[in-house]
Amino acid sequence: MAKSLNADGPQSVPALLHRNATQFAGKPAYREKEYGIWQSWTWSQTRDEVEALALGMMELGLREGDFVAVIGRNRPYLYWAMIAAEMCGAVPVPLYQDANAEEMAFVMSHCGARFAVVGDQEQVDKIFEVQEQLPEFERMIYLDPRGLRKYDHAVLDAYRDVQEMGRNNRDKHIAELEARQAKLNYDSTGVMLYTSGTTGRPKGVVLSNRNIIETAKSSSEFDNLRSTDEILAYLPMAWVGDFIFSVGQALWTGFCTNCPESADTMHVDLREIGPTYYFAPPRVFETQLTNVMIRMEDASRFKKWLFDTFMAHARKVGPAILDGKQVGTMDRIKYQLGELMVYGPLKNTLGFSRVRVGYTAGEAIGPEIFDFYRSLGINLKQLYGQTEATVFITAQPDGQVRSDTVGVTCPGVELRIAENGEVFYRSPGVFVEYYKNPESTAETKDADGWVATGDAGFIEESTGHLRIIDRAKDVGKMADGSLFAPKYVENKLKFFPNILEVVVFGNGRSECTAFVNIDLTAVGNWAERNNIGYASYQELTRHPQVMDTIQSHVEEVNASIAEDEMLSGCQVHRFVVLHKELDADDGELTRTRKVRRKVISEKYADIIAALYDGSKSVSTETEVTYEDGRKGSIKATLDVRDAKVFADTRKMAAQ
Amino acid sequence: MKDQADSYQTADGRTIGPVVMEMRNITLRFGGVEAIKDISFDIREGEIRAIIGPNGAGKSSMLNVISGFYVPQEGEVWYKGARRPPMKPFEVAEQGIARTFQNIALFEGMSVLDNVMTGRLTHMKTGLFSQSLWKGKAEREEVANREVAEKIIDFLEIQAIRKTPVARLPYGLKKRVELARALAAEPTILLLDEPMAGMNVEEKEDMSRFILDVNDEFGTTIALIEHDMGVVMDLSDRVVVMDYGRKIGDGTPQDVRNNQEVIDAYLGVAHD
Numbered sequence A: 001m002a003k004s005l006n007a008d009g010p011q012s013v014p015a016l017l018h019r020n021a022t023q024f025a026g027k028p029a030y031r032e033k034e035y036g037i038w039q040s041w042t043w044s045q046t047r048d049e050v051e052a053l054a055l056g057m058m059e060l061g062l063r064e065g066d067f068v069a070v071i072g073r074n075r076p077y078l079y080w081a082m083i084a085a086e087m088c089g090a091v092p093v094p095l096y097q098d099a100n101a102e103e104m105a106f107v108m109s110h111c112g113a114r115f116a117v118v119g120d121q122e123q124v125d126k127i128f129e130v131q132e133q134l135p136e137f138e139r140m141i142y143l144d145p146r147g148l149r150k151y152d153h154a155v156l157d158a159y160r161d162v163q164e165m166g167r168n169n170r171d172k173h174i175a176e177l178e179a180r181q182a183k184l185n186y187d188s189t190g191v192m193l194y195t196s197g198t199t200g201r202p203k204g205v206v207l208s209n210r211n212i213i214e215t216a217k218s219s220s221e222f223d224n225l226r227s228t229d230e231i232l233a234y235l236p237m238a239w240v241g242d243f244i245f246s247v248g249q250a251l252w253t254g255f256c257t258n259c260p261e262s263a264d265t266m267h268v269d270l271r272e273i274g275p276t277y278y279f280a281p282p283r284v285f286e287t288q289l290t291n292v293m294i295r296m297e298d299a300s301r302f303k304k305w306l307f308d309t310f311m312a313h314a315r316k317v318g319p320a321i322l323d324g325k326q327v328g329t330m331d332r333i334k335y336q337l338g339e340l341m342v343y344g345p346l347k348n349t350l351g352f353s354r355v356r357v358g359y360t361a362g363e364a365i366g367p368e369i370f371d372f373y374r375s376l377g378i379n380l381k382q383l384y385g386q387t388e389a390t391v392f393i394t395a396q397p398d399g400q401v402r403s404d405t406v407g408v409t410c411p412g413v414e415l416r417i418a419e420n421g422e423v424f425y426r427s428p429g430v431f432v433e434y435y436k437n438p439e440s441t442a443e444t445k446d447a448d449g450w451v452a453t454g455d456a457g458f459i460e461e462s463t464g465h466l467r468i469i470d471r472a473k474d475v476g477k478m479a480d481g482s483l484f485a486p487k488y489v490e491n492k493l494k495f496f497p498n499i500l501e502v503v504v505f506g507n508g509r510s511e512c513t514a515f516v517n518i519d520l521t522a523v524g525n526w527a528e529r530n531n532i533g534y535a536s537y538q539e540l541t542r543h544p545q546v547m548d549t550i551q552s553h554v555e556e557v558n559a560s561i562a563e564d565e566m567l568s569g570c571q572v573h574r575f576v577v578l579h580k581e582l583d584a585d586d587g588e589l590t591r592t593r594k595v596r597r598k599v600i601s602e603k604y605a606d607i608i609a610a611l612y613d614g615s616k617s618v619s620t621e622t623e624v625t626y627e628d629g630r631k632g633s634i635k636a637t638l639d640v641r642d643a644k645v646f647a648d649t650r651k652m653a654a655q
Numbered sequence B: 001m002k003d004q005a006d007s008y009q010t011a012d013g014r015t016i017g018p019v020v021m022e023m024r025n026i027t028l029r030f031g032g033v034e035a036i037k038d039i040s041f042d043i044r045e046g047e048i049r050a051i052i053g054p055n056g057a058g059k060s061s062m063l064n065v066i067s068g069f070y071v072p073q074e075g076e077v078w079y080k081g082a083r084r085p086p087m088k089p090f091e092v093a094e095q096g097i098a099r100t101f102q103n104i105a106l107f108e109g110m111s112v113l114d115n116v117m118t119g120r121l122t123h124m125k126t127g128l129f130s131q132s133l134w135k136g137k138a139e140r141e142e143v144a145n146r147e148v149a150e151k152i153i154d155f156l157e158i159q160a161i162r163k164t165p166v167a168r169l170p171y172g173l174k175k176r177v178e179l180a181r182a183l184a185a186e187p188t189i190l191l192l193d194e195p196m197a198g199m200n201v202e203e204k205e206d207m208s209r210f211i212l213d214v215n216d217e218f219g220t221t222i223a224l225i226e227h228d229m230g231v232v233m234d235l236s237d238r239v240v241v242m243d244y245g246r247k248i249g250d251g252t253p254q255d256v257r258n259n260q261e262v263i264d265a266y267l268g269v270a271h272d
Helices: A013-023 A043-059 A076-087 A101-111 A121-129 A159-168 A170-183 A209-222 A240-253 A263-273 A282-297 A301-322 A329-350 A367-375 A438-444 A486-494 A520-529 A537-542 A544-562 A597-603 A605-613 B059-066 B089-094 B112-118 B128-133 B137-155 B171-184 B201-218 B229-235 B253-258 B260-267
Strands: A028-034 A037-042 A067-071 A091-095 A115-118 A139-142 A156-158 A189-194 A204-208 A230-232 A256-259 A277-279 A357-360 A380-386 A391-395 A414-417 A422-426 A451-459 A466-471 A499-505 A512-518 A572-577 A617-625 A631-639 B019-030 B033-044 B048-052 B074-079 B097-099 B189-193 B221-225 B238-243 B246-251
Touching (some): A043 A159, A067 A101, A139 A159, A159 A170, A189 A240, A209 A391, A282 A329, A414 A451, A438 A451, A486 A512, A486 A544, A512 A544, A512 A605, A537 A631, A597 A605, B019 B059, B033 B059, B033 B221, B033 B246, B048 B201, B048 B229, B089 B097, B097 B171, B128 B137, B171 B189, B201 B221, B229 B253, B246 B253, B246 B260
Parallel strands (some): A028 A256, A277 A357, A357 A380, B048 B238, B097 B189, B189 B221
Antiparallel strands (some): A028 A037, A414 A422, A422 A451, A451 A466, B019 B074
């Protein structure tokens, strides 16, 4: 591991900004659609804006070592706030904008944030609501003044006013600001990001400038990113990936970060920008594919025929063409024709016309979904990473892309698989520490710098690619001692468009059972086309035909699991279709939509009991939390279904 | 009661100005039917003024008198300190009074943006000739008007449907687009005819929020007709209650709520 791959280059995020302001002065750095028009800022304008804010925050009394919470949807101003905080020697802490007041109170009091830069009235209200729990909190800077006119401005300031204050007091603070920036080096903290907290309280991951810059550098080189690239920043700012793409890599390579007008306009904005470098979790690709398929169902017969014919061809040769493999001339010509008539217009509609490098990560992606995009000629790849690694652990190089692996180690990363299958890594991106939590730091990172990912997996010998099976702590043993890997089964089930979420149980038991959430878009559309009436989500979940469909999906998955020697014990014997969607507001999912097994197994203990005691149906009452925080409850009776299981084709003994 | 020319502060810190519009002894007849009988009330600058009443009480007729659509047989309308002569609705619009309709009156085939832009028509000064050439002044004017329209689209959070034809929108959104068009005229007084009719609870909450925000941000005076008593009591500063064309109550929501005649009109009275 080279100590410093970037010895002479800029040693901090603000230093990179200054470099870009000279090197790429007139090139667009950030863009945001506002009032229907894309507004751009060049790198030199960005530097001036950031500097004005930094000076203003110094005038307000921001000290070195302070923490600055940043909360809101993706906007250039908030990215600048993070860089400005670091300029002042403070530490930016981006928070999830949909976090509720309590979650926010925990994070802000844990780091002791003195300043907060927030998007709008909603965030201001949340902070004021928990202000008493935040003794260190002093000042808040807001972006959108709407609805805030009547608020007491004793601790509130408008973003523009702070910048104005900075510009007016430039002479007073500029020397100090420059001195603070000169002190920043590779080891000073660049950002602190809180983990989503799949288990227990969120932990503050401290990332140094070294982590950010080295990772940005090596990953940009890995994918040959250029200053002419464009990305769309729409994923939560509190997530490490967004920080690395929209700040780290953007500053390193000098490409342009585009922010959508609002969450609802994301797809329109995506089309208008046509990013060349794009990241989305599997869920987004899945939703888009579902939408395409639904719309094709309604298309005229000729169009549908055209689509089906050329898509079949694309599936056959598309991925091979993308990987630069040998493909016959006739096939190539037909593919070109398809590009002209189907693939091109479709990619344009999806906003993927210019995508040169596309990534998906976070969850496993269904092979069909993955192949669909690749067959269209979109270079969609997978990567594996986590906050503690500053994202990148493994990624798929061009030409070696498969849906079931997560790729080879990124430059500078070392991998090791422990006895129990857990994946360990070591890299320049390894985080400094968990803030104020030395025990957890020691548990996760050993003295030699090896970090436990918490994921179980193995390296394929033939290709050197890493394959992830499940969370290491979720991998358990069935009563008969065979391996229990719930996520593996859940992912296989979730690849069906009708299924939104699955939770599989079975650790320490003799057989596996499952909760299933149907996908309302897909199933609702199916119901509409088949003249099946339903009044509510709950009613749809109980419809016998829906149950039959889900049962057939479960059995199909069972058949495929039966072929796997190690995991054949994980076939789902019984299942229920849940009466409500699992929701982050009810604490059943994390904000990044990962299943919280413990919460779910406690909350739905009665249903789980019914899955194992052989009953045909179960009545239950569930508490739900509405978006505005009010609580209510829903009652339902759920049918328990048995699914066919298959004997392990390899050991013929069973049943 | 405060003096007509006085300003005062409300509990939530808004400034309510002097009287901007006054109805003096308005009587409106359709043939032999007296829709409005000798009603007087005023609207102050910056306030949210509600007109409520059971079905057929004459609320919409009253709003149509304010907007100049009906000319009352008796009585006077005073606006900004002067008596308003009988006018055509477009002349009233030019005076800074904009409205929405109970049964949505948008251009269904046009996009949301175009609909909102029609609200700017009273602000377009260039002639037909330069508009058709679309150079210089006309172009600048269009750009300036588009900016106003876009700010309103942003304010009402309808960016995502900017280019969508109105016919394809659900009812609740159409209501919001109509509000956007009325706001685009940058009115002094905004008249809302049952802005919440036919909405579900969530849509009503959104709409209430927008009405309060409009009043707060732009200082627009708002006169609204509404059926939903809860909404009216929460939103408005003062309420006029009508029943069978007569005014039976006028005052703060609290006053009106305790007014026996109002309670009778709404809950019915036992006749013995």
